[in-house]
Amino acid sequence: MAADTAIIAWGSGEDGQLGLGNNEEREWVCAIKALESQNVCSVVAGSRNSLAICEDGKLFTWGWNQRGTLGHPAGTKAENIPSQVKALANVKIVQAAIGGWHCLAVDDQGRAYAWGGNEYGQCGEEPEKKDDTGRPPRRDIAIPQRCAPKLIVRQVAAGGTHSVVLTREGHVWTWGQPWPPGDIKQISVPVRVQGLDMVRLIAVGAFHNLALQEDGTLWAWGNNEYGQLGTGDTQPRSQPIPVQGLSGFTLVDIAAGGWHSTALTDNGEVYGWGRGEHGRLGFGDNDKSSKMVPQKVQLLSGEDIVQVSCGGTHSVALTSDGRMFSFGRGDHGRLGYGRKVTTGQPEEVPIDIAPPLGAEHGRWVAKLVACGGRHTLALVQWKPED
Numbered sequence: 455m456a457a458d459t460a461i462i463a464w465g466s467g468e469d470g471q472l473g474l475g476n477n478e479e480r481e482w483v484c485a486i487k488a489l490e491s492q493n494v495c496s497v498v499a500g501s502r503n504s505l506a507i508c509e510d511g512k513l514f515t516w517g518w519n520q521r522g523t524l525g526h527p528a529g530t531k532a533e534n535i536p537s538q539v540k541a542l543a544n545v546k547i548v549q550a551a552i553g554g555w556h557c558l559a560v561d562d563q564g565r566a567y568a569w570g571g572n573e574y575g576q577c578g579e580e581p582e583k584k585d586d587t588g589r590p591p592r593r594d595i596a597i598p599q600r601c602a603p604k605l606i607v608r609q610v611a612a613g614g615t616h617s618v619v620l621t622r623e624g625h626v627w628t629w630g631q632p633w634p635p636g637d638i639k640q641i642s643v644p645v646r647v648q649g650l651d652m653v654r655l656i657a658v659g660a661f662h663n664l665a666l667q668e669d670g671t672l673w674a675w676g677n678n679e680y681g682q683l684g685t686g687d688t689q690p691r692s693q694p695i696p697v698q699g700l701s702g703f704t705l706v707d708i709a710a711g712g713w714h715s716t717a718l719t720d721n722g723e724v725y726g727w728g729r730g731e732h733g734r735l736g737f738g739d740n741d742k743s744s745k746m747v748p749q750k751v752q753l754l755s756g757e758d759i760v761q762v763s764c765g766g767t768h769s770v771a772l773t774s775d776g777r778m779f780s781f782g783r784g785d786h787g788r789l790g791y792g793r794k795v796t797t798g799q800p801e802e803v804p805i806d807i808a809p810p811l812g813a814e815h816g817r818w819v820a821k822l823v824a825c826g827g828r829h830t831l832a833l834v835q836w837k838p839e840d
Contacts, residue, residue: 457810458836460818461486461494461506464803465788465829469502470534471517472829477534481787481794483832485807488535489514497833499826500552501766506536506831511546513539513559521555521571522596541598542567552826553612554660558619559598564606566619569598574615575642576630577601602627602644611658613676618663619644624652626665633661633677633690647675649694659710659728659764665694666708672697672717680713681746682728688746699747700725711764711825717748722758724751724771732767733798734782742798753800754779765825770832771800776819778803778832786828805834815839 462483463472470477473486493509503517503524514536515524522528525539542559550559555571568577571594578601602619605627609620616630627644652668662676662683673694674683681688684697700717703725707718714728714735725748726735733742736751754771757779761772768782768789779800780789787794790803805818816838823832 456493458813459494460807460834461489461497462805462807462832462834463504463829464790465826466786467534467829469518469532471499471502471504471826473504473516473534473536475535477532479786481790481792483790483803483805483807486536494833496549496822497824497831498550498552499765499824499829499831500557501554501827503552503557504536504826504829504831505550505552505557507547507550511548511562513542513547513550515539515557522594523552523555523557523570525557525569525596525598527596539598549609551610551612551658553617553658554614556612556617557598558601558610558612558617560607560610560619564608564622565600566602566605566607566610567598568601568617569595571615574631574640576612576615576617578617578629578644579642602629605644609656611656611663613658613663614660615640616658616661618656618658620653620656620665624654624668626650626653626656628663632663647694649673655708657708657710657715659715660712662710662713662715663694664697664708664710664715666705666717670703670705672700672705672708674715680729680744682710682713682715684715684727684746684748686746697727697748699749707761709762709764711769712766712827714764714769715748716751716762716764716769718759718762722760722774724754724759724762725749726751726769730798732783732796734764734767734769736769736771736781736798736800738798740798751800761823763823763825763830765830766827768825768830770803770823770825770830772820772823776821776835776837778805778820778823780830788828788830790830807834810836813838
């Protein structure tokens with residue numbers, strides 16, 4: 455990696471998802487030494503595994519591998535050191551996502567790939583194979599394979615058991631099991647989501663979906679038991695519906711956790727809605743209730759937030775000057791500041807790792823954060839003092 459950048463991790467390490475060479479949990483941030491020689495530009499944290507994308511398009515994975523989630527044959531149940539996904543070595547990966555037990559990636563040509571658990575068709579069909587009943591088999595896919603081959607994709611997003619892609623022309627397509635298993639028929643061939651055009655960005659939770667259009671309108675569909683769609687009720691929606699309470703704001707980013715959602719405005723304000731248990735919405739310790747419509751996270755006001763990442767039960771907000779604030783469930787050290795306290799009060803995560811070789815005065819600033827189920831990853835850069 456560039457000498458002045460590092461990938462850091464903290465939280466649960468029981469499946470090796472921190473990439474530190476052991477399976478211990480960490481209450482403070484630690485640098486992932488195995489990635490120091492790689493020029494990493496992006497990281498993704500999943501429920502029990504992690505991945506990193508390099509500037510040259512190489513993809514590294516680590517963590518839980520029982521379902522083929524690391525993209526290579528499972529020699530062991532889990533791997534605690536990042537290793538390259540060899541099957542994708544000849545393409546340039548530019549973006550990726552981790553769902554419940556499967557992963558998606560897209561290359562610079564707009565080709566999408568899937569691997570991992572496929573019991574609901576979330577990795578797509580293998581049309582040439584059929585079982586005795588004439589149906590395609592459902593089996594884990596350890597080696598990444600093309601999915602949605604007819605689409606030119608610019609962003610992938612993965613849910614608990616479904617997949618969503620955004621195409622270059624701004625359309626959204628989905629396949630897999632979009633609702634908790636048993637609720638609705640699964641599909642393994644991409645189906646276009648009706649009513650959405652000119653979409654700029656998608657975000658997917660366990661069983662809910664968000665799409666931000668070029669005109670700034672935010673749409674949501676899927677499960678809604680905690681109000682995570684932001685529609686003012688808890689009714690599920692099979693078709694996109696506008697999220698309430700955000701008109702008049704210019705939205706620049708969105709994020710979806712397991713059962714909660716956030717939106718970010720162009721002036722650095724955060725709005726949160728959905729499941730509030732454990733304080734994952736950041737409304738303070740006196741209000742951990744679920745919210746049916748977006749509400750401003752007052753405790754982050756004035757911080758000029760540039761990114762929010764939502765995990766299973768916690769969230770991390772990143773400021774324009776590179777500080778990180780975490781809130782939500784605190785066990786396993788997932789909040790990153792040495793106390794396993796569950797809180798709705800955003801607290802700063804200290805980036806206390808060694809400075810780059812030869813550097814003396816300065817500080818680490820975070821550039822990107824990624825929350826997983828019980829762990830967090832971030833890309834940090836050394837900023838010398840002027």
